[in-house]
Amino acid sequence: MRYDAVILNGQLLMPDGEVKKGHILIKDHRISKIKFSSERDINAYKATVKIDAKNKFVMPGLIDAHAHFISLGRNASNLDLLGVPTWRETLEKVKERVANAEPGEWIIGRGWHQEKWFDTPAQTVEGFPVHDELSAISPNNPIILNHASGHGILANAKAMELAGVSGNSEVPEGGDMILKSNGEPSGIFQENAENLVYKAYQKFRSQMSEEEKEEEWYAYLKMAEDLCLSQGITSVHDAGLSYQDGLKFKALADENRLNVRLHTMMADYIVQEMDRDTLKNYVESTRDNLFFDNTAIKAYMDGALGSRGAWLLDDYTDKPGYRGENVTPISSIKKTAGIAKELDMQLCVHAIGDRGNREVMNVFEAVAGDEIPARRWRIEHAQHLNPQDIKRFGELGIIASMQTVHCTSDAPYVVKRLGEERAEEGAYVWQKLLENNVILANGTDAPIEKINPFRNLYAALTRKPANDTEAFYPSQVLNRKQALKMYTQGNAYAEFKENEKGKLEKGYLADIIILNRNLMECPVEDIPETQVVLTMVDGEIKYLVK
Structure with a gap:
């Protein structure tokens, strides 16, 4: 032969x-x-x-069970601040980009994290930098710098001016605009409040022709594919897709023009708005394609721990009286779950805080009950769990789609946010979940973290933050067989492809x-x-x- x-x-x-x-x-x-x-x-x-x-x-081939595919390519062309060690160096990088920008051009960056800087900005509010120094560097170019968690932004004065934002602006439910002591915006917008500024950026982008937007999208796709392939990643679970992007991916897959396999999750609000027959026909047309399927839905229960958006059962240790954000009403997530059940779609819900995770479990149990294992519904991140809910995870048969690198990336501030007891009992408890027969999937959440799977595996095997010799609660480390199985067989199971790859x-x-x-x-x-x-x-x- x-x-x-x-x-x-x-x-x-x-x-x-x-x-x-x-x-x-x-x-x-x-x-x-x-x-x-x-x-x-x-x-x-x-x-x-x-x-x-x-x-x-x-x-x-490695399978990344949670990433944002087009955003990965987009981030490669924007200002990358991930891993920049100080606020001062962050400002210098912005200054360099401003010097090369066209007048009025928006500057978009991602990756800063106040808890990981080795210095402290001259002005802060609730630990976050305020916009003043950023605004001084760029008085004429609007700037949005996305927090490393993806759940907050820092905007300069020009961006807020174009967006018409003031201290009296109405903040949408599930969001927060942090103010200075004088009542003026600090430049920090969290969760749904980000849209107060992003609407001005979208207005700027609306000036682009459809041809320019298409060209940009395909360039991002190429960059994302190249990055994945260079890291040995042959499949990606794309966590949050628009219908328009889905149609593009489907056309490419039908023409055998995709180089990385994609299992994708459509954004929940799009699912709710679409005509049901159109949605059903579209989903079914992708179900059996080995290079692209859009048979899952993504929803958000809460925010991120770093920006204090994760929804907790008890107060934040470093912010008494505050328990985070429920960013999508539970009734809405329950409605989405009903659609997922009706159309035989996988439901994947972002939940980081212990309250967020518990509420997702409640929705899953109410809507799908003992059908959860067969439907392979997932909680994305599952980072901080109440001890009572660890066993429940296994009993309900929910997949824990986690990102081991988040453990080591977040370790410097987890105890600050949760305190020692909650951190030890329920933070990134991989072995406890395995002991309760929970299927684990693993991803990077790129571009929130680097797409590098080997850094992710190292986190799984050591739980050691960068430049730290001390492991973060080492009893929960994975062994090599467990970690590699999670990144291959576990992730294949999490997309119904365990008999294919x-x-x-x-x-x-x-x-x-x-x-x-x-x-x-x-x-x-x-x-x-x-x-x-x-x-x-x-x-x-x-x-x-x-």
Whole structure:
């Protein structure tokens, strides 16, 4: 037989977590055979494409179970502030962008986090920087800097002027506009209040032609695909999609023009607004496509812990009298759940605080009951749980779609927000969830975090924040088999594709990566620096280091 491709002489990660020397034979986009034997000559099999792995680590393509795909590409073209260590350096980066901007051009950035700076801004309110220094740098260019959590923004005076924002502006439900002591806006807008400023940015973008917008979208798509493939990510669960973007993805998939597989979640408000028959026909038209399906729905119960938007059962330790935000009315999420049940769609609800998680469980149980496991409904993030709800997670059969890197990224301020007792009992409790038979999925939440899966795996294995030798409640670390299974088989299960991908096994899709180090044996400290040598999707090489 002539094969489409062969991968010879690899250290293969098998479904049980064992590593075996072997060879993968590929035909018609799938794994046709796996042979276990000693070294083979590159010409041992007839094949169109022959790859000698040279004893490197070969494993299933990684699946990111929670990211924002187009935003990943968009972020690559905007001002990236993720990991900038100080407020002063943040201002310098903004200053550089302003110097190169056209008059009146909006400057959009993402990634700052006040709790991770090594300095403190001259003026703060509730720990956040106020806009004054930012406004002084850019008096004529409006600026929006998105918080690293994705649940708050810092806007300068020009942006607020164009948006018509003042201290007397009406704040929408589920949002907060933080004011200075004199009653003027600080520039910090959280959750739904972000729209007070973003409406002005959208007005600016409305001046673009449809052709310009299309060109921009496809450029973002290309950047997102390239980033994923370079990191060994062959599938992404896109957490929040518009119907218009879905139609574009579907057209690309139908024409075999996508390079990364996408399991996508349509935004809940769009689902509620769409004509039911149109929605049903659209969803069904994507259900069996292996490169793009839009069979899930995304909703938000609360905000993020870093911006104090996570909805808690008790007060924030560092903000007495405040318990976070319920950003979408529970009645609305319940309505969405009913639509998901009716149309056989997966429901994925963002919940970070313990109150937020409990309320999602209540909705799931009320609407789907014992059908939850079969429907594979998910809680996205599930970061902070009341001990009573950990067991309930397993009893209801809800998937915990978590991001292990959030644990180490958030660790510097979790105890500040929750106190020691709540942090230890319920923060990122991976092992406790596994002990209660909860299926775990893992993602990066990119561009909230870097798309790098190896940094994410390191977080799962160590729970050590960057530049810190002390683990964050180390009893909850995952072992290597658990962490790699979560990133492959667990994530495949979380999108109903456990019989299609996530394993090196006969009949499975030929989504395969080759790495420069053995993730099961190398020193754990080396894992974040792992490099991808080759990424194969559907039996075709999509990324190769020459």
